[in-house]
Amino acid sequence: MVDFRKINLKKIGKAEWLIDDKNLKRKIKIFATEELLREMDDEVFIQAKNVALLPGIFGYVCVMPDAHSGYGAPIGTVFAMDEKDGFVSPGAVGYDINCGMRLITTNLTIKEILPFLEKLVNKLFEAVPVGVGRRGFLKINKDELKHLTEEGVPYLMEKFGLGWEEDLKHIEEEGRIKNAEFSKVSKAAVERGISQLSTLGSGNHYLEIQKVERIFDKESAKILGILSKDQITIMIHCGSRGFGHQICSDYLHLFEKNLFHFKIKVADRQLACAPINSSLGKDYLSAMACAVNFAFVNRQAITYQVRKVFEEVLGKNAKELQMNLVYDVAHNVAKFEIHNQKKLLIHRKGATRSFPSQPVIIGGSMETGSFLLLGKKEAMEKSFGSTAHGSGRTMSRAKAKKLIRGEDLITQLKEKGIYIKAASFSGLAEEAGFAYKNIKKVVESVELAGLSKPIAYLKPVGNIKG
Amino acid sequence: MEKPTGVRLKKWKIIEDKNIADVLVVVYGKTKNALLNNLLEVFGFIISEIEKIKLRKKITFKIKGKSFSEQVFLLIEKLIFFKDTKHLIFKKGRFVFEKKSIKVVLFGQKINNLPIKVDIKALTKHKFKLEKKEGYYRLILVFDL
Numbered sequence: 001m002v003d004f005r006k007i008n009l010k011k012i013g014k015a016e017w018l019i020d021d022k023n024l025k026r027k028i029k030i031f032a033t034e035e036l037l038r039e040m041d042d043e044v045f046i047q048a049k050n051v052a053l054l055p056g057i058f059g060y061v062c063v064m065p066d067a068h069s070g071y072g073a074p075i076g077t078v079f080a081m082d083e084k085d086g087f088v089s090p091g092a093v094g095y096d097i098n099c100g101m102r103l104i105t106t107n108l109t110i111k112e113i114l115p116f117l118e119k120l121v122n123k124l125f126e127a128v129p130v131g132v133g134r135r136g137f138l139k140i141n142k143d144e145l146k147h148l149t150e151e152g153v154p155y156l157m158e159k160f161g162l163g164w165e166e167d168l169k170h171i172e173e174e175g176r177i178k179n180a181e182f183s184k185v186s187k188a189a190v191e192r193g194i195s196q197l198s199t200l201g202s203g204n205h206y207l208e209i210q211k212v213e214r215i216f217d218k219e220s221a222k223i224l225g226i227l228s229k230d231q232i233t234i235m236i237h238c239g240s241r242g243f244g245h246q247i248c249s250d251y252l253h254l255f256e257k258n259l260f261h262f263k264i265k266v267a268d269r270q271l272a273c274a275p276i277n278s279s280l281g282k283d284y285l286s287a288m289a290c291a292v293n294f295a296f297v298n299r300q301a302i303t304y305q306v307r308k309v310f311e312e313v314l315g316k317n318a319k320e321l322q323m324n325l326v327y328d329v330a331h332n333v334a335k336f337e338i339h340n341q342k343k344l345l346i347h348r349k350g351a352t353r354s355f356p357s358q359p360v361i362i363g364g365s366m367e368t369g370s371f372l373l374l375g376k377k378e379a380m381e382k383s384f385g386s387t388a389h390g391s392g393r394t395m396s397r398a399k400a401k402k403l404i405r406g407e408d409l410i411t412q413l414k415e416k417g418i419y420i421k422a423a424s425f426s427g428l429a430e431e432a433g434f435a436y437k438n439i440k441k442v443v444e445s446v447e448l449a450g451l452s453k454p455i456a457y458l459k460p461v462g463n464i465k466g
Numbered sequence: 467m468e469k470p471t472g473v474r475l476k477k478w479k480i481i482e483d484k485n486i487a488d489v490l491v492v493v494y495g496k497t498k499n500a501l502l503n504n505l506l507e508v509f510g511f512i513i514s515e516i517e518k519i520k521l522r523k524k525i526t527f528k529i530k531g532k533s534f535s536e537q538v539f540l541l542i543e544k545l546i547f548f549k550d551t552k553h554l555i556f557k558k559g560r561f562v563f564e565k566k567s568i569k570v571v572l573f574g575q576k577i578n579n580l581p582i583k584v585d586i587k588a589l590t591k592h593k594f595k596l597e598k599k600e601g602y603y604r605l606i607l608v609f610d611l
Contacts, residue, residue, distance in 0.1 A: 041486060043484070068486055068487055069484075069486060069487070070487060070488070070592075071488065071590040071591075071592030071593075071608050071610070072590075072591075072592055075487060091590075091591070091592075095587060095588045095590075095610050096587070131582055131585075132513065132549070132577060132582045132585045133549075133553040133576075133577040133578045133582075188547055191547070191550075191551045192547065192550045192551055195550075195551070196550065201585070202582075202584060202585040203584065203585060203587070203611050242546075242550040242587070245546075245587050245588045245610070246547075248588065249543060249588055249589070252591060256591065268591075268592055269591035269592070269594070270590055270591045270592040272591070393486045393487050394486070395486060396482045396483050396484075396486040397486070397487075397489065397584070397611065398480060398482040398489075399482055399483065423582060424581075424582045424583055424584065426581075426582075426583035426584065427582070427583060427584045427585075430584065466585070
């Protein structure tokens with residue numbers, strides 16, 4: 001037992017801790033090495049306890065090694081609700097519904113790409129709208145938005161021809177989550193979403209050209225298309241933009257207003273919830289599904305632009321360049337899944353699905369790099385098939401900006417061989433590598449905890465940011 | 467939480483090292499009108515360089531809500547909505563307070579021509595609190611960035 005910030009933590013595994021507090025409805029499991037546990041800010045523990053007070057939680061509340069304070073639930077939280085008598089909480093899914101990661105391979109090496117790197121990054125910056133107030137390159141009307149958000153990536157391919165048929169097999173839910181109902185989405189969400197589809201956004205979202213720095217498991221890596229050190233890959237991190245944010249905001253108001261009706265008390269208004277089987281719960285899940293599909297479509301549309309830019313700059317066809325999709329995985333979502341023969345609604349906020357042999361992408365900062373992993377069977381028992389999603393912040397945005405200017409960061413990174421193009425210098429400084437946990441330690445934690453297994457380590461060479 | 471001191475009231479304060487991925491803000495105002503104008507200022511400061519925002523565009527609307535707290539919440543959501551849909555950011559406002567509504571006139575400009583620091587994507591309910599203190603209002607909020 002470790003008395004840590006007045007919380008009794010019991011070590012139950014190499015990188016597993018248990019909070020068993022009689023005042024909580026459910027126990028909390030934290031997956032982290034002691035070092036990362038100590039790096040977590042105090043709010044993580046307060047917010048995780050607030051989650052553990054929610055009604056209807058099945059099993060444990062899980063906290064991932066990259067956890068940091070959010071609002072309502074910490075970023076890096078997983079919990080399950082029984083399908084029949086459980087609850088759904090929009091705040092515990094997050095605003096950026098289906099914010100997620102996508103990884104694309106190429107058959108290029110760093111040596112081959114270096115002469116074109118700046119041109120590639122500059123062209124990507126032009127082709128993929130980033131930052132605030134930019135409209136998407138895909139011009140759609142309301143009816144098309146309806147189809148795209150209800151039918152997802154298959155519709156985008158069929159109607160707009162943006163993608164390869166084989167892409168679908170490499171997207172969680174094959175790029176379309178079921179039960180999406182556009183009629184449950186507000187007019188405001190439609191207005192925010194219609195011009196933002198096919199944009200990267202801002203904050204910690206990025207589009208990155210990477211090189212394979214290290215392969216941990218050659219056999220698995222080969223199956224995923226990662227063949228050798230110095231191979232070039234492309235990573236996309238973004239979500240459902242204003243569309244998802246508005247859906248979350250709209251339903252949070254409704255859920256909060258109905259707390260009294262459902263006789264629910266929550267420790268934080270952001271965690272307002274409703275029974276899954278209530279009309280309100282069902283409506284939220286239908287609207288949320290639209291945002292999930294929006295985000296899949298968004299990353300697919302961006303992929304189309306990425307392939308096009310590589311074709312233009314390198315003078316070769318994207319198929320010839322083997323720009324294949326490794327995987328696209330969500331890290332802010334609530335999904336029905338079967339665990340131990342029980343149908344549960346799994347809430348993942350800042351956490352990635354990690355089913356056995358499923359590719360997992362843990363994205364890091366633009367300085368330190370990212371990891372490709374595979375899900376493990378143990379994750380099914382320990383964390384409802386979930387793992388970490390990123391590095392996790394350790395420093396506030398304001399503090400990061402005080403320590404470095406965006407312009408200086410660009411110069412420093414260029415000296416390290418990383419070419420950056422950003423819409424905002426200030427926003428860039430906030431995303432400096434020192435503001436995040438050491439991603440290698442996050443990956444070490446999920447490996448030690450048995451949640452996922454590292455396959456390859458990918459280092460940035462070019463990055464565009466909003 | 468720092469309290470305003472002396473005769474001169476602080477307009478707003480960004481609290482560092484709390485909600486590290488997002489931003490925790492405290493806004494003050496001696497009157498409702500001052501509070502909302504200070505709110506516009508900090509909103510503009512977070513996204514852009516407030517001194518560069520010109521009063522070129524005017525927009526008028528009405529906010530309905532049971533309490534002043536609810537009205538303020540809805541007003542902030544409107545600011546986010548206008549930023550995303552009309553690409554507008556505001557610096558000043560005129561407010562007429564009615565029993566269950568506020569008549570709002572905002573002055574600002576298109577965001578596209580301004581230097582951008584970071585985007586405000588949502589107003590969270592986490593820690594949201596509007597208090598009437600002795601002689602001033604205090605608003606605590608967390609923006610999702």
